[in-house]
Amino acid sequence: MAELGSSDGNGKIEIPILKENKERKGGGFLLSGAPGAGGAGVGGVGGAKAAGGLLALLGSKAGIAAVVLALGGAGLVGYSALKGQAGPQGAVAPNLSPIESSIQVRKRSADGSRSLKFASESADGSIQWDPSNPSGGASQASAKDAAAADPEKAGTPEQDALQDGQGQVADAKPRLNSGDFGQLSQSLSGSGSGAAGGQSIFGNNGAFKPKQMQGNMGNNSLMARGGLSGARGSKLAAFGGKQNTRAAQRMTSKGIGAKRAMGQLKFASRQSAQATAAGSTEGGASYAASAFEQGKVTGGQLDGAGGAGLGDMAPAMGGGPDGVGAGNNPTSTCPEGWAMMEGGGCQPPDTAGTNVTPYQGQVDSAQQMTTTALILAVIGIALIAIGYAVGGFWGAIIAIIGAIILAVAIVMAVMAMTMGSSVGDQYGQKEQANVIDKNAESAMDGKKSDYQGQVGESKDVQQSTQEEKNATYEEPR
Amino acid sequence: MRQPPSRTAVLKVTAYGLWGGAVCSAVVSLLVSLRFQSLAPGLDQKLFLVGGGMALLYAIGGCLAYPGLVFKPKEGQPG
Structure with a gap:
């Protein structure tokens, strides 16, 4: 293993000579200033590279200056961070004017919050605090004294008024002096020394009575009938299901x-x-x-x-x-x-109805032909009789004319019967065809027929139609 | 006292009456058929056939009634 650095015993660092990369990779480094560390190789293969770079950096003036600048910058950053945590007094308030709302928020009046005051008046008498609680009164007095002594801790006049109206709200807090949260329940329901006094506000004999509050709210001007000015009784409760059910x-x-x-x-x-x-x-x-x-x-x-x-x-x-x-x-x-x-x-108004009977024309024509046939038949028979009575040449002429007229009357009567049968066959009006046939037969004989079909049923239909027309209804009782 | 007409005279008056009736019936049936042509489909034809048929019967009856035309009356019988 190549020796990268060593100490001569006086603490002087010897700069190694970096000839080859292979040698640097395998070299260790020596802690500078380490007494008695001369010749002692420490480190491994990984640390040799960083140590070699650091030493090479310190080996030049520019490297030393860079290290000094880096350390100075880090110090400035740390100082700034520590100074910023010292307090917000030094922070500059941001300018929020671009997003500032123009809506004016109404400040509380001198009487305090209306809603809270209203609720306070609504629950007047419902919450009965123990007046014999010395600690509560003392704490209240001490709080007021403290507020008077320290203007900064004291609230605004509105807050004071609100506090007076609300009662001992601040003092109603249970004491947590024992540091045990188990005392909280004891202070609320037990006989602790809290501001609620020795009575439990939720107990049967306590001051906090929800039923009583409900009754008081029922007597309140908002809920009571006639409470709202100008209205004959507030009907807010009338929206309940009772009224609708009754209706x-x-x-x-x-x-x-x-x-x-x-x-x-x-x-x-x-x-x-x-x-x-x-x-x-x-x-x-x-x-x-x-x-x-x-x-x-x-x-x-x-x-x-x-x-x-x-x-x-x-x-x-x-x-x-x-x-x-x-x-x-x-x-x-x-x-x-x-x-x-x-x-x-x-x-509806009486309007002239239109007869849309499809065979009405045939019936009318048959009736007309029957009447004509009757007249012709009578004339023909009369002429024949006259001609027979007159005799001679003129009697024969009159009789011939009478015979011709009678022949035409018979033809017309037969044609009327033909129309009647057509009505019966084509439209199914058998009774109507029967009436026409009867009348035509009588016309051929020169007699007027009184046959008008089944007259009784016709009258029933007319009577029923009239009764239907006049029908009405009876009003329910 | 006026004598009653003879049988031949009566048959001739009847025959003339039937022929005249046949003609008039034919005319009337034609007029009625044209008059009631729009009443119902086929009714005018039916009426014309009825009237024409009656007229034909009248004509045939006149021919039968006229003495000597179809039937030759016996001599010497009163009318």
């Missing part, structure tokens, strides 16, 4: 009494008209649903058209009466040209 219980649906379809249609027409005229969506929906359900919704939250529809909330806020259900709407009107019917509903 829903009152809501019932009663069906109408309508035996005929026309009566049901009249009721549906009336409900639809009221749904159109309803001022609120809920009322319109109620009316529209009633038109199909054939019933009226009574009670509940839905009022008439334009009603408040908020149950008991409405009268409390000065609105209308309680929901009375989908009652009659006096403002409902019928469409233009329609007439208001007695008992409700709208009646």
